[in-house]
Amino acid sequence: MSKFHWDLTDYRRKKRKRNFFLSLFAVIVALAAVVFFYIYQSLQPVDKGNRTPVKVTIPQGSSAAKIGEILEKKGIIRNQQAFKYYIQWKGKTGFQAGTYYFAPSMSLDDIIRDLQKGNSYEFAKIVFTIPEGRQLREIAKTISKHSPYDYNTVWNRLNDRAFIQQLIKKYPDLLTKEILNPKVKYPLEGYLYPAVYAYYDPKTPLDTIIEDMIAKTDRVLSQYQKAMKVKHLTPHQLLTMASLIEEEATKKADRRKISSVFYNRLAKKMPLQTDPTVLYALNKHKSRVVYKDLKVNSPYNTYKYKGLPPGPISNSGISSLEAALNPEQTDYLYFLATPSGDVYYAKTLEEHNRLKQKFITNYYDAEKK
Structure with a gap:
């Protein structure tokens, strides 16, 4: 074998070896970058723009791992393992039990500081x-x-x-x-x-x-953008419908059925005829709307004007928002809530009037006696 051929083979072998190590180094660097980015992301606030406080209770004797688990479940930190290793790396100890208000916008250092100082909600100003x-x-x-x-x-x-x-x-x-x-x-x-x-x-x-x-x-x-598009509702219309459901619902009421009544009436171009809108127009809180109240001249009076009122009449919770987006499929056009909180539904005015006589009129007549 000539010396030239040997030198060329050796050169190729060294080149392959060098390329292997370069590739290996590149893989290690890439993996390190991925790990670093993952750790960095895990240590960032969950949502820098979300300052809404979330109630978090840390029981007595909770370990760092348990605290991390609680905080992750409450949506206050991104990753409980990252939290655990971070406080170990920082040498943080002395966390105090209590009930706190943490926000998703808080940094890990701020959360740790509050846990160490015991800045529970009792100290919120x-x-x-x-x-x-x-x-x-x-x-x-x-x-x-x-x-x-x-x-x-x-x-x-x-x-x-x-x-x-x-x-x-x-x-x-x-x-x-x-x-x-x-x-x-x-x-x-x-x-x-x-x-x-x-x-x-x-x-x-x-x-x-x-x-x-x-x-x-x-x-x-x-969270409900797609559902609003399906229902052809703007945020304003959704909040308006949800507020009507919220105001009409009792603890025993099925909000989705109430929602179905409103949508069924809208589809038939019937006025919604919901008492809370009348009270809102009157700026009053009353246990019972009487006939003269229904005459109030206001765009919020759903006895006088068809369709949704101009805007919401109160705030609404998740259950009412979801009922407004996902009404039950019914043929009901009427409902009434009894003084005891039960809600009865009807498909016809005759049926509704019978229920009204039985559960409302008779109740107030008996009270007068």
């Missing part, structure tokens, strides 16, 4: 709960009661057109020009999501509090 079925005035009173802002300040800000225009620009998928319809009583009615809100800073700006409630509604409705 502003904490309030907005239940389902609350109207804008009631929400304004709740915010005022639990924050440094008086009622008039809160109410005026909720109806400030310049502020509302800012919100429309920031949340265009949720807040549309529909809320500026002159027939709409209050533009933000129905848009402040029912949830718990907590703030450790006693000077949290009022705009931040209001925007957090709007942002929560925006996030919730974003």
Whole structure:
């Protein structure tokens, strides 16, 4: 074998060896980059734009692994294993049991700090709960009661057109020009999501509090974009329908059946004739609507005007939103709720009147005696 041939073979062997190691190095670098990116992502906040507090209870004696498991299930951290290794790497210990309010926007360091200091919800400076079925005035009173802002300040800000225009620009998928319809009583009615809100800073700006409630509604409705398209509903129409269901439903009521009644009446171009819209038009809370109430001249009076009212009459929870998107398939055109909370459905006016006589008229007649 010639020396030239041997040198060429050796060169090729070395080249293959070099290429192998280069390829191996490239694979290792790529894997390291993937692992690094995965770890980096796992340590990031779940949702930097979501400041809505979530109630999290850490039982006594919880290990770091258990705390990570709880936080991941609550949607506060991305990965419980990453949380566990991160606190080991940082040497963090001394986590305290308690009930906390954490937000998906919080960093791991902020969460760890609160757990170490025991900054549970008892130490939050502003904490309030907005239940389902609350109207804008009631929400304004709740915010005022639990924050440094008086009622008039809160109410005026909720109806400030310049502020509302800012919100429309920031949340265009949720807040549309529909809320500026002159027939709409209050533009933000129905848009402040029912949830718990907590703030450790006693000077949290009022705009931040209001925007957090709007942002929560925006996030919730974003989950139903496809369903809204199927039903041909805008966010405003969905919130309006859901508010009617929310106001009519009792604890015993099947919201999907109530929803079916509303949709069936709309399909037949019948007025919805739902009492809560009359009370909303009257600015009153009453246990019973009487005949003279039905004469109120308001676009919200669904006894006088067909179709949906101009806007929501309260806020709504998930169950009412989903009922508005997925009504039960029925032939019912009427329903009534009894004083005991039971709900009865009817396909004809005659049947409805019989139920009304049996469960409503007789009840109030007996009360008078």
